[in-house]
Amino acid sequence: MLTSIENLDIGNNQFKTVPREIFMLKSLKVLRLSVNEIEELPTGFAELKYLENLRIGCNRLRNLPADFGECQSLKYLKLASNRLLEFPTVILKLKGLEQLLISANKIRVLPLELFENEKLQIFHAEGNPLQQPPIEVVNKGLANIREYCQAFKKGDIRDDRLRVLFLGASGAGKTTLCNALIQGHTHEDPERTIGIEQHPYELRDVKMTLWDFAGQLLYYNTHHVFITSGALVILIINLEEYGSHHDNSGSDEATNSSYDDLVGFWIDNIATRVPNAVILVVGTHIDNVEGSKNLMEDIMKRIKNQLDGESKKLQRRIENLCGAIDDDVNGRRKHIENLKSKAEHKLQVQYETPILVCSKEPKTEGLPKFKDAIVNWLGMKGFSLTEHRRDLAPGKTQKASSKKHAQIQRRACMRNVADLVKLVIQKVPGMEKPEQVYPVLKYLHSLGEVIWFDEIEDLRDHVFINPPVLSDIFKMVISDKVDKVVKPEIGELHAITI
Known part of the structure; x- marks a missing residue:
């Protein structure tokens, strides 16, 4: 029956x-x-x-x-x-x-x-889009997750630092906007960013790290080293440059090329590097161009069309696979599931809250709205940190991780993982075996406090414990202005093997 x-x-x-x-x-x-x-x-x-x-x-x-x-x-x-x-x-x-x-x-x-x-x-x-435990820890398997949970419950790990990534073409105003957040007013930065710069920042009692990525294509291939999930992405667009190619019809070749270079290229980049990312679009140099609001509306419309087009392509692929007849049924099912997963995880562009800011001192037009948009993102993601920590570890007193991180920090750029683990076990109370240290390293990697590519065979034995120095090394490798871009703190670069 x-x-x-x-x-x-x-x-x-x-x-x-x-x-x-x-x-x-x-x-x-x-x-x-x-x-x-x-x-x-x-x-x-x-x-x-x-x-x-x-x-x-x-x-x-x-x-x-x-x-x-x-x-x-x-x-x-x-x-x-x-x-x-x-x-x-x-x-x-x-x-x-x-x-x-x-x-x-x-x-x-x-x-x-x-x-x-x-x-x-x-x-x-x-x-x-896991924030707790960090996706980098979860991807390492149950053993690492359980070690992380034990450390978190003991108060050895604290989740109170967020990453804000500033991306966009060269000259868009990323550094100017970073400085405006920190200093409270805008001014034109005399020099363009080389590589990547980090800036600590605190807004409404929430600690953040602002990552200012150079927009020149020369540095583009180094970006993926520092971009991790769980961050807010600020896509910055120079409206003066975009408007110089803009046609009222929005359809001429020059306008399309301008969008591809200043916007479309970066949308593709973010979608590849940071799936599920929340993107806040900011238009700058509004004091130098007329009709900035219309330009921004055109950009947001094109972004939506770009992402909708990619979504439709994925859907057609899924439909074609569902209707296919072949012997590898399990393989086809897996492929369909992967494509459906990709289709579900779209970039979260804040279409309703594009920001327009001025670029000249002492004007601050748009800056308060920009800060409010960041605060709104924090609320949307549930980052009321006091409540966030209480939900994750009720009744536990959280200890600052900065002290322990400081204990393993050294002037060198890179450390051998085995040596670093031994040092942590010696210096940090409660850390008694390597399995307890690895998830913490992955957690710090997710915050950008260290860089550890444990999934890459040639790099898994090394931890970059000072990411800004790694950024400086990249600057040296890809810039001919070595004496200007390499900071004294790096020390003897010939002693660093990468």
């Missing part, structure tokens, strides 16, 4: 809801619902007492039903490539869960209690 079925696969269809008849299959152990269009799961899963394996990836789920936690036989759960904005806490009730796949959603915070389940052996969450 059908009611005795133990394995049911109705994936790769166009179901929008789960057929209620499934809950009559009391002997069901394996259920595959992946690659459908299901937006909500009904109650009733508690009826499937023997269900061990549930695959419901590549759908449109935003949450799980309240009775889902009663599936106590469940060992394998795949929720990858859905639309989960928050981690479904009902999963915490699944005490027998051994494998959990929630990749390619929009989850930002994972509850630490999840990793207290010792039965959980396989966990995947890549493709989420």
Whole structure:
């Protein structure tokens, strides 16, 4: 009889809801619902007492039903490539869960209690805009996640520093805007940025690091070394330069070329380097051009068209694969899931809040609105830091990580990982084995405090503990003005091996 079925696969269809008849299959152990269009799961899963394996990836789920936690036989759960904005806490009730796949959603915070389940052996969450634990830690696997959680609960790790990346073409005004945030007024910087500059900044009790990236294409290939996820990206556009090529029709070749160079190129770059990034678009030099508001509207329209075009291309590829007939069904399914994940994770451009700022001292037009936009982003991302830390580690007193970071900081640019780990274990109370140190290094990497490419074989044995010095080395390598760009603090560069 059908009611005795133990394995049911109705994936790769166009179901929008789960057929209620499934809950009559009391002997069901394996259920595959992946690659459908299901937006909500009904109650009733508690009826499937023997269900061990549930695959419901590549759908449109935003949450799980309240009775889902009663599936106590469940060992394998795949929720990858859905639309989960928050981690479904009902999963915490699944005490027998051994494998959990929630990749390619929009989850930002994972509850630490999840990793207290010792039965959980396989966990995947890549493709989420995770802030806690940092995605760099999560991608290293459960052992690193658990070490990180233990350190966080003890107060050894504190999440109170955010990164703001200033990107855009040369001469857009990135350095001027950075200085305006710090000093409270605008002025024209006499020299253009070489490589990358870092600036500490505090706004509304939130500590940030402003990363000012040089816009010259000469330095473009060094950017990916320093760009990590979880940052706010400020895309800065010189409206004076953009307007000099602008035609009222918005369709002439010169205007298109201007958009490609000043905007489109950077949108592609950000989409590649920082998936899920929040982008705040800022137009500068408004005092030097007429119709700046119209120019900005044209830019925002073109950005939307560019991203919509890419989205449609992805959708066509997905449709073509879904209709294909071949022998490699599993390979095709995986490819479809990857494309759907990519389609779901779009750049979050703040279309409603483009900022226009003046570029000449002592004017501050647009600067207050720019600060407000950053504050709004903090609120949108849930960065009320006091509440953020309390939710992650209730009842724990957080200790500043800066002291411990200072203990491992040295004048040298680079340290051997093994030597650095030994030093940390010797100097930092509570750090007793290498497995405790690695997640902290990944956390510091996510903040830009250190640079550690542990996934690259030739670099995994080295940690750059002073990123600004690494930036200076890049400046030396790609600039002919060595005496002007290399700072004295670097010391003897011949002693540094890269």
